[in-house]
Amino acid sequence: MIRQEIVGILRSHLMEFGYEYDFVVEIPEEQFGDFSTNIALVGAKYFKKPPKEIAKDFVEKFSGHRMFKEVTIAGPGFINFKVSNEFYRDFLTKFIQNPYSVWNFKRHGSILMEYGSANPTGPLTVGHGRQVVIGDVLGNVFKFTGWEVTKEMYLNDAGRQIRLLAKSVWARYNQLLGYDEPIPEDGYNGEYVVDIARHVIADHNDEYFKIWNDDVESVFKSYALNEISRMFDTTLEKIGANFDNVFKESSLVNDGTVKEVLTILESKGLVYEEDGALWFRASRFVNDNDKVLIKNDGSYTYFLTDIAYHYKKYKRGYNIAVDIFGSDHHGHLPRMYAAMKALDIPEDFLMFVLHQFVTLKRGDEIVKMSTRAGEFVTLDELIDEVGKDAARYFFAMVDVNTHLNFDLELAKSKTDENPVFYVQYAHARISSLFENAKAKGINFIPRENIELLENESEMRIIKQISLFDEILERVTEKLSPHYLADYLEKLASLFHKYYAENKIVDTDNMRLSNARLNLAFAVRRVLSEGLNLIGISALERM
RNA sequence: GCGGCUGUAGCUCAAUAGGAUAGAGCAUCGGACUUCUAAUCCGAGGGUUGUGGGUUCGAGUCCCGCCAGCCGCGCCA
Numbered sequence: 001m002i003r004q005e006i007v008g009i010l011r012s013h014l015m016e017f018g019y020e021y022d023f024v025v026e027i028p029e030e031q032f033g034d035f036s037t038n039i040a041l042v043g044a045k046y047f048k049k050p051p052k053e054i055a056k057d058f059v060e061k062f063s064g065h066r067m068f069k070e071v072t073i074a075g076p077g078f079i080n081f082k083v084s085n086e087f088y089r090d091f092l093t094k095f096i097q098n099p100y101s102v103w104n105f106k107r108h109g110s111i112l113m114e115y116g117s118a119n120p121t122g123p124l125t126v127g128h129g130r131q132v133v134i135g136d137v138l139g140n141v142f143k144f145t146g147w148e149v150t151k152e153m154y155l156n157d158a159g160r161q162i163r164l165l166a167k168s169v170w171a172r173y174n175q176l177l178g179y180d181e182p183i184p185e186d187g188y189n190g191e192y193v194v195d196i197a198r199h200v201i202a203d204h205n206d207e208y209f210k211i212w213n214d215d216v217e218s219v220f221k222s223y224a225l226n227e228i229s230r231m232f233d234t235t236l237e238k239i240g241a242n243f244d245n246v247f248k249e250s251s252l253v254n255d256g257t258v259k260e261v262l263t264i265l266e267s268k269g270l271v272y273e274e275d276g277a278l279w280f281r282a283s284r285f286v287n288d289n290d291k292v293l294i295k296n297d298g299s300y301t302y303f304l305t306d307i308a309y310h311y312k313k314y315k316r317g318y319n320i321a322v323d324i325f326g327s328d329h330h331g332h333l334p335r336m337y338a339a340m341k342a343l344d345i346p347e348d349f350l351m352f353v354l355h356q357f358v359t360l361k362r363g364d365e366i367v368k369m370s371t372r373a374g375e376f377v378t379l380d381e382l383i384d385e386v387g388k389d390a391a392r393y394f395f396a397m398v399d400v401n402t403h404l405n406f407d408l409e410l411a412k413s414k415t416d417e418n419p420v421f422y423v424q425y426a427h428a429r430i431s432s433l434f435e436n437a438k439a440k441g442i443n444f445i446p447r448e449n450i451e452l453l454e455n456e457s458e459m460r461i462i463k464q465i466s467l468f469d470e471i472l473e474r475v476t477e478k479l480s481p482h483y484l485a486d487y488l489e490k491l492a493s494l495f496h497k498y499y500a501e502n503k504i505v506d507t508d509n510m511r512l513s514n515a516r517l518n519l520a521f522a523v524r525r526v527l528s529e530g531l532n533l534i535g536i537s538a539l540e541r542m
Numbered sequence: 543g544c545g546g547c548u549g550u551a552g553c554u555c556a557a558u559a560g561g562a563u564a565g566a567g568c569a570u571c572g573g574a575c576u577u578c579u580a581a582u583c584c585g586a587g588g589g590u591u592g593u594g595g596g597u598u599c600g601a602g603u604c605c606c607g608c609c610a611g612c613c614g615c616g617c618c619a
Contacts, residue, residue: 022559024558024559024560024561026558026561027558028561028562029562029563029565031562031563032562036561036562038560038561041561041599041600044599051599074562075561075562076561076562076599076600077599078561078562117619118619119618119619121619156619159618159619160618160619161618161619186618275617276617277617278617279617287545288615289615291617292616292617293617294617295617296617297617299617301616301617301618301619302618302619303619306619326613327546327547327612327613327614328613328614329613329614329619330545330546330547330613330614331545331546331613331614331615332614332619333546334545354546354547356547356548356612356613357612357613359612364553397555398554398555398556399555399556401547401548402547402548402555403547403548403611403612405553405554405555407553407554410554410568414581415581416567416568416580416581416582417567417568417569418568418581419554419567419568420581421581422567422581422582424581425579425581425582426582428579428581429578429579429582432578432579433578433579435578436578436579437578440578470558471558474558478558482555482556483558486555486556486566489566489567490566493566493567496582496583497582497583497584499578499582499583500574500580500582500583500584501583501584503577503578504578505578506578541579542579542581
């Protein structure tokens with residue numbers, strides 16, 4: 001917020017000088033000030049003057065400006081700003097009165113977030129967990145910053161994999177009834193497959209023993225789907241993922257969207273037949289090979305239904321669609337962009353977040369997760385072991401592009417090795433301050449005595465508070481939630497330090513106590529908003 | 543072979559559109575609880591940013607080559 005103001009002022013001064021070019025206002029190392037700009041350095045080639053002289057011209061314009069305590073030139077020509085205490089105190093007062101008056105969120109459009117999409121053929125994995133948390137947090141932040149958000153999960157209930165699962169369940173069903181039917185090749189081996197078979201037996205006894213046809217397949221398919229959906233729901237609830245909608249692949253076939261898309265592509269001459277299959281001319285739009293839409297056995301590829309899904313997303317009126325996948329799906333991107341172009345859907349409609357993989361560790365030991373052998377650690381087990389808060393925090397705390405090393409021992413530990421509690425503790429600490437104040441007969445009055453705040457650490461904290469909206473914007477621009485976690489840790493750290501150095505509740509100095517409680521109050525507000533967005537609990541007491 | 547991501551302190555990670563002396567946490571070592579919660583705080587050590595070139599006032603960041611790791615390159619999803 002403050003940064004935007006500085007940018008604005010600088011830009012208008014730049015225009016007065018008769019120039020227009022890009023520059024940055026950033027937060028430098030503390031010794032240099034609160035904010036800093038390279039406007040004079042970048043301007044050298046336009047002004048045709050040395051950066052330091054240009055800087056001087058700018059600095060003159062700032063003399064006597066109420067917002068700043070100091071504007072100086074340093075190094076090769078940086079202009080450094082030190083914001084006045086008065087300005088910070090005004091900011092704090094406004095913030096406490098109504099945070100939304102200082103949070104600079106515009107009204108944005110509508111956005112459809114798709115994530116956690118999985119074949120309903122087995123339990124959600126740890127990898128899905130990362131994806132779900134990234135999606136959930138991004139969705140929360142988008143909503144908070146003024147977007148209309150729909151969080152959606154796509155269920156691939158129409159393809160070959162779900163049929164394989166049905167057949168696998170049927171094989172287990174026969175085995176349970178005493179016939180040694182082998183699991184199909186590429187089938188599913190996990191224990192949950194046996195559980196589903198048990199359900200079928202409970203309801204139908206040996207009705208389908210050694211009988212396999214299309215009708216039987218659809219029976220087993222629906223048992224499998226129901227069971228797996230229930231498993232998904234349980235797990236998703238445990239990790240606190242709030243989907244607005246589950247979208248079934250099969251609905252695109254049933255409501256004719258797939259056909260509609262095929263018709264459009266055909267009418268544009270973008271499909272052709274070869275080897276008994278129907279192909280899409282992806283190579284016309286992107287640097288990739290053509291792709292199959294309909295296989296030679298007449299069934300649809302995942303690609304075709306996914307095109308239909310995205311066509312439908314666009315038709316549903318969203319401004320932007322964000323898809324979150326594991327990085328193993330990056331091969332899917334070019335063909336999707338090609339399809340969007342083919343359907344005349346604007347280029348900036350579809351955005352992807354590809355997150356890197358998760359490695360589970362127990363101390364130094366890597367935990368093997370092999371899906372085929374059915375010996376994976378499921379997301380469910382992970383949450384049971386480390387808890388929702390730790391799981392979410394760990395998934396949200398690193399850049400989506402960074403391979404995540406998830407240390408189970410660390411996530412579980414209740415010691416200060418664990419970064420999860422740091423922020424929560426700051427929140428709990430402040431809550432206890434207020435209890436303490438109350439017990440000592442200090443009656444907290446919002447916005448009173450703020451003029452008594454004057455030391456460096458107090459100003460640092462207010463500055464950090466003032467950066468909240470900008471950090472959230474960054475989360476949505478860069479599509480990575482880790483900026484928020486970093487921010488909250490920094491704020492918590494500043495507060496812990498402040499707490500250690502200053503007595504906040506002090507009956508010998510009631511007015512100062514009230515001033516400091518105001519500051520603590522604002523910190524707690526930001527912490528709880530931030531923790532909320534990440535989806536972990538803001539505790540009153542620890 | 544081609545493509546995507548990654549390589550930063552012993553470990554896990556940051557570094558805000560190319561900015562100033564590359565920062566945190568953990569671990570290690572040394573301090574701080576008769577005083578608002580020590581799940582905290584203070585201090586110390588720890589680096590040729592994988593490697594070799596290039597671009598410029600300035601490179602962890604951009605370009606080219608090389609090395610290493612992960613992931614793709616299906617009529618799987």
